[in-house]
Amino acid sequence: MFKVLVADKLAKQGLEILRACPEIEVEEAAGLKPKELREKIRPFHALIVRSGSTVTAEVIEAADHLKVIGRAGIGVDNIDVEAATRKGIVVMNTPAGNNVTTAEHTISMMLSLARMIPQATASMKAGKWEKSKFIGSEVFNKTLGIIGMGNIGTLVAERALGLKMRVIAYDPFISREVAQRLGVELAPFEEVLERADFITIHTPLTNETRGMIGAAAFARMKKGVRLVNCARGGIVDEAALQQAIESGKVAGAALDVFAQEPPPPDHPLLRLEQVICTPHLGAATEEAQVNVAVAIAQQIVNFLTRGVIQDAVNVPSMSPELLQVLSPYLTLAEKLGSLQGQMLTQAPKELAIEYAGDIANYDVKPLTLAVLRGLLNRVLESSVVNYVNAGTIAQERGIRVVEAKTV
Missing domain, CATH: 3.30.1330.90 (D-3-phosphoglycerate dehydrogenase; domain 3)
Known part of the structure; x- marks a missing residue:
């Protein structure tokens, strides 16, 4: 009998798949702190988490029987993948489960930023009618710069092209032929920064991408640029962003993610009217929650009962x-x-x-x-x-x- 610990809230459709397998015993324990998770993990063969749990090296070291960690979602920066790999534990994610949802959220944030919809809503709810204050910008014929043309970046590009935007992108791992088929122009990182009216980020958080949108990057951008980040906190240097907004270089920013989540109430960016933000809602739709829950549950069942490895980040996948x-x-x-x-x-x-x-x-x-x-x-x-x-x-x-x- 395999024991599976679900350490974050998982849609019932995913739990039903796990419980339908006679070889699997499921326990739910959402909201555990790393110390509590370390004390609980020892007898379990599989661990399922979302973004709420942190799987540290200490947790992994205490996991005597753990074979697989499943992340219901894309990002695995809350899992010490290196420690898991050293101990021979497979780390899986669900890269396709919330792609559409995150891409749609990106477009929503970009349009809200361009038309100052959150600010206008707050003004009206305060009893004001400040029609002349909220003069926005069209996205039609504007240039959207996409940093990272993976699954989500590609979906954002398709939707932006539907809005009649020009799309340029930086991604060292995509061929020019593929980009051309999508209707996207590939360009060096610095050129994307210099030409774009709107910039959206769609890369994972790694040692290479941490702080990649910092003071030097902002200095290259055109005056009045607008920035969207629905990827990962830490990719954008928040102090440098604050300075760029206050100097007038950046007209506004739409942030779904922060380096520290939740950010402190006195975070400087939260005080700026030019910044709109959401509490990491990129994957927060009913459809996406079900998609990732079903996907990770099926992957865990297949791995434990049949040895099938799918969407692993630290070992080749095998269908x-x-x-x-x-x-x-x-x-x-x-x-x-x-x-x-x-x-x-x-x-x-x-x-x-x-x-x-x-x-x-x-x-x-x-x-x-x-x-x-x-x-x-x-x-x-x-x-x-x-x-x-x-x-x-x-x-x-x-x-x-x-x-x-x-x-």
């Missing part, structure tokens, strides 16, 4: 179809790795794996990890190496892995 094809090869790869480990007389510096024949037409990353697992478990005389941490352990030990394919 049921791919798992069926690779299953015999996975066993063979691990045995070959173990055999190689028995033959070694010193620590390996490089592992070369050649794939030939039909198998070379498939994604072979899981097979490479299987070889590493067999090799390292033999070399380390341990059974702690699995498909999740094999690559990390090899890297830590300076083992270079080389793959070659012959079709």
Whole structure:
């Protein structure tokens, strides 16, 4: 019997999927602090969270039986993925569940910002009729700069093009051909900043993106630019944004996320009339809540009962179809790795794996990890190496892995 802990509120449709599986026992415990979660996690095989729970390295260290952490949503910055990987725990998310909802919220924030709708609403509720005060801006024929053309960025681009905006984007991981098919012009980061009338951010929060919209970025922007952030707090330097608004460089900002959530009541940006904000509502629709709950519940069931890995952020995903094809090869790869480990007389510096024949037409990353697992478990005389941490352990030990394919 697998024990699953649901540490944040999950839509009932997701809970029903978990409870319908006879091999799974579910416990709900929303609102746990990291210390409380650490004390509770020990007997559980799976943990499901949203953005409310923080899964620290200490929580993971106390999880003696944990096999998988499921994030009902996209961002995993509230999970110590590195610690989970070292311990061999799969971390999954649901990248498609709230894409449309977040894209729609972005467009809503942009239009509200352009027409000062929240400010006008507050004015009227205060008993005023300040028609001449709230002169907005059209988005028609304006240039929207998108930082990050992933799933959400792409949906925002499609909707902006429907509003007859010009769309330029910065994303080093998208080809010019794909962008052209979408009707989007790719440009360097600095050029997007310089040309855009509106800028919207759609990147994850990483060491590389933290603070990427800071003082230097604001200095490159045109006077009167408007900024939208429905991605992650911390990507925008909030102190630099405050200065840019107060100086008149930035006409306004629409923020759904903050570096600290909730932000303190005296946060300087909350006092600025040019700033409109929502309490991290990007995924807050009934449809999105159900989508991510159903998706993560099904992923957890499939992983625990069938070994299927889907939408994992720290190990290659395997669909049921791919798992069926690779299953015999996975066993063979691990045995070959173990055999190689028995033959070694010193620590390996490089592992070369050649794939030939039909198998070379498939994604072979899981097979490479299987070889590493067999090799390292033999070399380390341990059974702690699995498909999740094999690559990390090899890297830590300076083992270079080389793959070659012959079709």
